[in-house]
Amino acid sequence: AQSVSQHNHHVILSEAASLELGCNYSYGGTVNLFWYVQYPGQHLQLLLKYFSGDPLVKGIKGFEAEFIKSKFSFNLRKPSVQWSDTAEYVCAMNTRSGYGGSQGNLIFGKGTKLSVKP
Amino acid sequence: DAGVTQSPTHLIKTRGQQVTLRCSPKSGHDTVSWYQQALGQGPQFIFQYYEEEERQRGNFPDRFSGHQFPNYSSELNVNALLLGDSALYLCASSLFSQGVGETQYFGPGTRLLVL
Numbered sequence: 303a304q305s306v307s308q309h310n311h312h313v314i315l316s317e318a319a320s321l322e323l324g325c326n327y328s329y330g331g332t333v334n335l336f337w338y339v340q341y342p343g344q345h346l347q348l349l350l351k352y353f354s355g356d357p358l359v360k361g362i363k364g365f366e367a368e369f370i371k372s373k374f375s376f377n378l379r380k381p382s383v384q385w386s387d388t389a390e391y392v393c394a395m396n397t398r399s400g401y402g403g404s405q406g407n408l409i410f411g412k413g414t415k416l417s418v419k420p
Numbered sequence: 421d422a423g424v425t426q427s428p429t430h431l432i433k434t435r436g437q438q439v440t441l442r443c444s445p446k447s448g449h450d451t452v453s454w455y456q457q458a459l460g461q462g463p464q465f466i467f468q469y470y471e472e473e474e475r476q477r478g479n480f481p482d483r484f485s486g487h488q489f490p491n492y493s494s495e496l497n498v499n500a501l502l503l504g505d506s507a508l509y510l511c512a513s514s515l516f517s518q519g520v521g522e523t524q525y526f527g528p529g530t531r532l533l534v535l
Binding site for chain 2: 306334336338344345346347348351353392394396398405406407408409410411412413
């Protein structure tokens with residue numbers, strides 16, 4: 303079955319520390335991959351996405367993610383976190399059909415809560 | 421540019437009742453998807469509407485139904501409410517694409533409590 307796994311439930315970092323959040327997916331075909339972020343009191347916002355091309359994608363607020371097909375992974379990174387990065391980070395995917403279009407349903411991981419200490 | 425809006429923000433119902441949730445997509449979008457998010461879980465796909473028809477459906481019973489209007493707004497209806505239907509219901513909108521993919525943008529959600 304198609305699934306997305308985020309193995310870190312809660313990550314606590316100090317400001318200026320580097321961040322890497324894991325995301326692995328289970329699907330043998332072509333996928334689109336997304337990272338969403340939910341800041342406290344706000345709704346889900348798109349952080350970055352990968353459809354095709356350069357496997358290293360850059361998003362808002364200095365975040366980037368690398369798609370490694372051989373590892374079925376799409377890990378999120380940031381070289382130096384700030385207190386304002388405290389949020390829930392959710393990885394998601396959808397699959398691509400044979401004609402190239404994508405399936406409508408996003409499949410989400412359970413999310414990783416990031417707490418950044420000032 | 422207004423984003424995705426949902427109403428109401430909160431709702432309390434009792435078992436057996438019916439509920440209707442509403443969603444207005446982001447300007448320029450024509451596709452609406454609905455998700456259910458239980459506490460501590462990631463969102464689960466309910467269905468997606470495009471051109472006023474259900475384009476795709478997740479693993480939810482027929483008690484969950486929807487509608488899309490000509491202005492692209494959408495409703496989610498749940499009949500015969502169960503305690504387990506208590507959740508955050510998220511609406512996402514996107515622009516339909518025959519290409520490689522669509523990006524879904526989410527609204528703030530409607531929190532439903534079934535007593």
